[in-house]
Amino acid sequence: MTNSVWFVAIGTLLILMGTRPPVLQRLNLTPSMVYLSVGVLLGPLMFGVFHFNPLKQAHFLEVLAELAVLLSLFIAGTKMPVPFSWKAWRVPMRLAFISMTITVVLTAFFGYYLLGLPLGAAILLGAILAPTDPVLATDVQVRHMGDTDPLRFTLTSEAGMNDGSAFPFVMLGLLLLGSPLSDELLGRWVFKDVLWSTASAIVVGLVTGRLLAQLVRGQRSLERTVPLLDDFLGLGLIGLTYGVCLLIDGWGFLGVFVAAISLRQSETTLAQAEKPGKGAETAAASFDQPSETIRHLPTEVSKGSLMFKESLERLSELVLVVLLGGMLFDDSWSFRAVGLGLFLFVIVRPASVFLGLIGSGAPWRLQILVGWFGVRGIGSLYYLMFAVVFGLPEELALELIHLTLVVVVLSIIIHGLTVKPMMTRWWGL
Structure with missing residues (x-):
């Protein structure tokens, strides 16, 4: 495709999605399903106008997916309506660490015993497919600041x-592909990739988010008439936090998510401290009272930068999913790949959620819906491309690319078709 054709295609698609034609609304098609359809129509499966080779363009796709995930994590973090407490966060924390670990184990078992992959490759496959996606799952994500729906x-x-907590297993799989399993390897992995990388990312995120909130509050108190560029400040926080995490071997995705939460909560706390007696009443989200609402104190950088970043997130989703459609061929739909996807959605996800939430007190209805909406997407593409760039053998890289692409496409289709009916039923009960 020439540049002119690309401009016409993307421009037409943007206008189509911007006008929201009634036919798309009646069909209950998610944006990702529309983008995927366009990619398939233009790609090798249909008209063959373009073909995107993920193996040859691995570094480009890695960077593109990395940026998309970072933006989505920051947006999700700034929308979090609940100040951190174990009672409010116990369910998602169990899902992000316990359920995700169970997912890696079960998927690795499938890869090792049924797909015949080496142990390291099987664990790597489990880690690639374990994290749920913050980019493609916008229909089941928190919509805005103040959205306290417990499912969202x-x-x-x-x-x-879990976009950060999956990284240790990615590294374990890559380590086992290069070295035999040993106590020394496991010990080094636990200390460096699990304990240090996770803890350091959390600390960096907490500190950078808090410092930016204090810096902006101090500057605005001194120069109230000088407007600040909230978009630049938000992007700067993403870059600073992610860069520091990479420098000290912390998990940058986790650090950025924590930084966004820290920024918003710090802004709220500082605003409340400046106006004693006039602060907003804050209520933690309750799993038993999904209709409970919160009145929030005015936020600053976290709120002012959201609109711009949400537009970037939607644009990155469009580009990546169209490219995904251009990676598919007639022989992409093997029984191995489709079987893996169905095993992941129908067995692994519900089982890992149930086991991870034992004793959590989460209602059954919530567990059932969470057990279904384990959307796989751009995060999996990033981990896949990270592994390819890291130096996977070409034959193994092609196998993992084939399996991952089919699982992501199945997720877009299956979860996309069920999200609106199931969410409508959730709100109606």
Whole structure:
């Protein structure tokens, strides 16, 4: 495709989605399903106008997916309506760490025993497909600041955390592909990739978010007439937090999500401290009272930068999913790949949610819906491309690309077709 054709295609698609024609609304098509359809029509499966080779363009796709996930994590973090407490966050934390670990184990079992993958590759496959996606799951994510719906809160905070908590298993799989399993390897992995990388990312996120809130509050108190560029400040926080995490071997995705939460909560706390007696009443989200609402104190950078970043997130979703459609061929739909996808959605996700939430007190109805909406998407593409760029053998890289792409496409279709009916039923009960 020439540049002119690309401009026409993307421009037409943007206008189509911007006008929201009634036919798309009646069909209950999610944006991702529309983008995927366009990619399939233009790609090798239909007209063959373009073909995107993920193996040859692995580094470009890695960077593109990385940016999309970072933006989505920041947006999700700034929308979190609940100040951190174990009672309010116990369910998503269990999902992000316990359920995600169970998902890796069960998927690795499938890959090792049924797909015949080496142990390291099977664990890597489990880690690639374990995290739920903050980009493609916008229909089941927190919609705005103040949205305290327990299902949306649970899925959003889970996706924000497990994009970082999956990284240790990615590294374990890559390590086992290069070295045999040993106590020394496991010990080094636990200390460096699990404990240090997770803890350091959380600390960096907490500190950078808090410092930016204090810096902006101080500057605005001194120069109230000088407007600040909230978009630049938000993007700067993403870059600073992610860069520091990379420098000290912390998990940057987790750090950015924590930084966004820290920024918003710090802004709220500082605003309340400046106006004693006039602060907003804050209520923690309750899983038993989904209709409970919160009145929020005015936020600043976290609120002012949202509109711009949400537009960037939607644009990155469009580009990546159209490219995804251009990666598919007639022989993409193997029994191995489709079987893996169905196993992941029908067995692994519900089982991991049930086991991870034992004793949590979460209602059954919430567990059932969370057990279904384990959307896989751009996060999985990023981890896949990270592994390819890391140096996977070409044959193994092609196998993992094939399996991952089919699972992501199945997720877009299956979850996309069921999200609106199930969410409508959730609100109606």
